[in-house]
Amino acid sequence: MLTARLASFAMGCAAAMVATAGAGIGAGQQTIVLWDELRTAFYEHAPSHMAAGMGSAVRSYCKAKVKGPSAGVDSAASQPGWLCAASRHRYLRNVYLNGARGNHGLVCDDTGLFNFRYIGVDLAKEQVTAHACVFVDFDGSAFQVVPSSGPNDGDT
Numbered sequence: 001m002l003t004a005r006l007a008s009f010a011m012g013c014a015a016a017m018v019a020t021a022g023a024g025i026g027a028g029q030q031t032i033v034l035w036d037e038l039r040t041a042f043y044e045h046a047p048s049h050m051a052a053g054m055g056s057a058v059r060s061y062c063k064a065k066v067k068g069p070s071a072g073v074d075s076a077a078s079q080p081g082w083l084c085a086a087s088r089h090r091y092l093r094n095v096y097l098n099g100a101r102g103n104h105g106l107v108c109d110d111t112g113l114f115n116f117r118y119i120g121v122d123l124a125k126e127q128v129t130a131h132a133c134v135f136v137d138f139d140g141s142a143f144q145v146v147p148s149s150g151p152n153d154g155d156t
Contacts, residue, residue: 038100043092043119046105051091054107054136057143058083080131082109083145090114092124092133103138107145 046054062084088110094102106124108114109132113123127133135146 038096038098040094040102040121041097041099042095042121043106043124044095044101044117045114046091046093050093050105053138053143054091054105055089057136057145058089058107061145080109080134082132083107083134091136092119105136106133107136108133 045051065084090108090110091105092108092114093105096102106128108127111132113127113132124133128135136143137146138144
């Protein structure tokens with residue numbers, strides 16, 4: 001019964017979006033949206049398999065960082081010192097507004113702040129700004145550390 005209500009609600013929302021999208025379209029034109037990524041609602045602790053992938057990305061990033069800027073890694077000044085140090089990391093993954101779990105997240109310095117089950121986007125943004133967390137993205141085959149000086153995807 002709950003599933004039927006959710007499906008009915010989703011269909012109603014889709015119909016409303018189509019109706020409003022069509023209002024600003026001229027004669028003979030159509031707007032078709034194939035995929036629009038939802039915003040991140042919050043972050044949660046990553047499951048062990050995802051945390052292992054994120055940890056591997058950090059190790060690869062740090063090995064490339066030792067080789068220098070020619071390896072495609074930003075200068076040491078652009079990244080926090082804890083990232084490649086032997087400190088303990090916390091791995092968080094994003095959860096979208098619709099409840100789906102995402103393929104990107106954050107690697108954070110374990111400052112004791114991450115004992116909560118869920119981390120709001122406002123707290124995550126503060127931690128990134130304070131250089132206590134860095135973004136990690138999944139490209140379909142492996143995780144990649146996103147340098148802090150790189151573009152922000154707007155989720156946080």
